[in-house]
Amino acid sequence: MDVETKGKYGKQLINVDLRDELTCSICLNMYMDPVTLTCGHSFCRTCIVDVLDTQNGSGAYKCPECRAESQERPTLVKTTKLRNIADSFRSTYPEQEEEVRIPCTYCDSLVPAAKTCLHCEASLCDKHLRRAKEKVQNLEELRRQVPEKAAGVTERVTALIRDIRKQLEALEKRVLSEISRQEEQISLRVSDLIRQLEIKELSRKMGDIEELCDMTGPFNCPTRTGIRADYYDAEEDTETHDIEGHDVRALDVGLISVTLHSGLTGIVTRISIRRRVPEASDMLLDVNTASDLYFCIKKDLKTVSWSEIDQSRPETPERFQYYAHVLNSSSFSSGRHYWEVEGNESGWWGVGVVYPSMKRKGKRSGIGDNNKSWCLWRRYDNNYSVRHNNKSIQFPHPLSCCRIGIFLDYEAGRLSFYENRRVEEFTHFPNPFPNYHNALFINPLCVCLCIWVFTECHLCVFE
Incomplete structure (x- = not known):
């Protein structure tokens, strides 16, 4: 290797080293309006401002280079000499700046990135940036659809519960009506029996009075009274048999249960059909x-x-x-x-x-x-x-x-x-x-x- 070649190679190495020193660790480009933190590390003003803005409310501010923390937002010190050196290098070696381009994280080849995300530490080319925007747009559209779908589901569930409530109220009326019907029917039967017993009791008393009126002498009383007593005993047995023979029963709980059960079964059947059968869209005749x-x-x-x-x-x-x-x-x-x-x-x-x-x-x-x-x-x-x-x-x-x-x-x-x-x-x-x-x-x-x-x-x- 001759002296001239060695000189060029050494100069390139010096340029590469100097370029590395003049490169912002956030955007990986040469400094633009560099500023320095209290820890001594320098960054482009826009790059470090974006990073510090993302750390607002986190409780601490960290240097992207050394992770040094501070409770208060760091003061950015303008570095004039570093800026002058970067501007001089940029004007002297413009080809060096063109070579320093951040590659796309997701491309197999070194495709220059169009944008870098500081949150996920990823760089995207135009192609992957468009895909990312499409995904974001799809997610935003999905987010907009969620309230609409939730409102639709809420409306259908509310309507279903309202319908169930109406059916339960109608079923309650039917069951209570059946109970009232049986109560009235039994009350009428009992009232009729009471009336019959009262009539017989009055007839019995009238018979006693008639006997007393028909008596002709005191010597006939014991015999007639004994006969009447035997008659009363036989009549009481007959009345007891008549009362027991009458269909006077308590409420028919079995019939009430069947009415309630069939009504509940109908409600469940209707709900299952409404779940299985879709809502009908509006139809018009041609x-x-x-x-x-x-x-x-x-x-x-x-x-x-x-x-x-x-x-x-x-x-x-x-x-x-x-x-x-x-x-x-x-x-x-x-x-x-x-x-x-x-x-x-x-x-x-x-x-x-x-x-x-x-x-x-x-x-x-x-x-x-x-x-x-x-x-x-x-x-x-x-x-x-x-x-x-x-x-x-x-x-x-x-x-x-x-x-x-x-x-x-x-x-x-x-x-x-x-x-x-x-x-x-x-x-x-x-x-x-x-x-x-x-x-x-x-x-x-x-x-x-x-x-x-x-x-x-x-x-x-x-x-």
């Missing part, structure tokens, strides 16, 4: 699918009724031409959904689901008359039946109300019908049809309402 045959849709787009007035709707491919049907405006292709339909008690109406590709014309275009629709029909005589692919199965007994709950579990291929007042499932597809094997829906499903003469039907949301 006028473009509504039949023009005696079919009137009210302004709320939830109620259909029979009308003899021609609605003069234009003929479209979506409109039912042969039957008084209408579909809702949206379809279900996944998930679980619940809604309710209420029809008048003297009408003929039906509700179900259909594939949108179901025919709109011809005799097989009715709901339940093909393999693209599933339906529950209610007839004038309060008879119900389920219908699919032109096959019907009738229920052996009528239902107690005209409000029917429908639960669709699309992935499970299950369509269930609930009697609203009892909150009991009374049938579901595909259960009624023994030869029905297609348990999965393969296309989106629409809700369908259908009515017959002088009928009104209303689409409800879950309450």
Whole structure:
């Protein structure tokens, strides 16, 4: 190695050593406006101010270099000579400053960092800084959503508890009414027996008086009195037997317990169904699918009724031409959904689901008359039946109300019908049809309402 090479190499080593002495241990760059702490270590003014600001309220201030502590915030002493040396070195060797760049903590190669975090002691390049900001934004969005979700859960829980309280109050009224009914019934029976006993007692006294009046002499008294005594004993035995024969019992605790138990069971069943069945979203009927045959849709787009007035709707491919049907405006292709339909008690109406590709014309275009629709029909005589692919199965007994709950579990291929007042499932597809094997829906499903003469039907949301 010649003298010139040795000189350059030695000069580079001196520059490197000097550069290290002029480097801030916080930002790892050359000093900018350096200041010195009481312990003697120097830093860039902005760097040490940021560090001290983060230590506010911690009880002690520590030097980032030697960790020396002080109870009061350290006084920053401006170091003019050190600043002059750093400025001189920076102007004499600008390439040295360019080489001193903090690398990204998370990059495999030496990618310059765009920002350094003093809290986590990590440096990030532009790429990782954007990712970190995205994560922070996602967390902030999650933090904003938490109160909204908590408010929604609180509202649902409050509504559920309110509903439980109402049901318990109604159950309390029923049980107390049953107790009052039994109390009144028993009181009437006891009063009737008391009245009978009083009548007999009065009759007995009247008989005694009549005997005394009928006596003709003193010698007949003992004999007649003995006969009357025997008669009284026999009559008392008869009265005791009559009283015991009467159905005068205490309160029927068994019947009261059954009423209470069945009521509590109904409340628990309803709660379990509300947990299992999702809340129904608001549904609206699609006028473009509504039949023009005696079919009137009210302004709320939830109620259909029979009308003899021609609605003069234009003929479209979506409109039912042969039957008084209408579909809702949206379809279900996944998930679980619940809604309710209420029809008048003297009408003929039906509700179900259909594939949108179901025919709109011809005799097989009715709901339940093909393999693209599933339906529950209610007839004038309060008879119900389920219908699919032109096959019907009738229920052996009528239902107690005209409000029917429908639960669709699309992935499970299950369509269930609930009697609203009892909150009991009374049938579901595909259960009624023994030869029905297609348990999965393969296309989106629409809700369908259908009515017959002088009928009104209303689409409800879950309450």
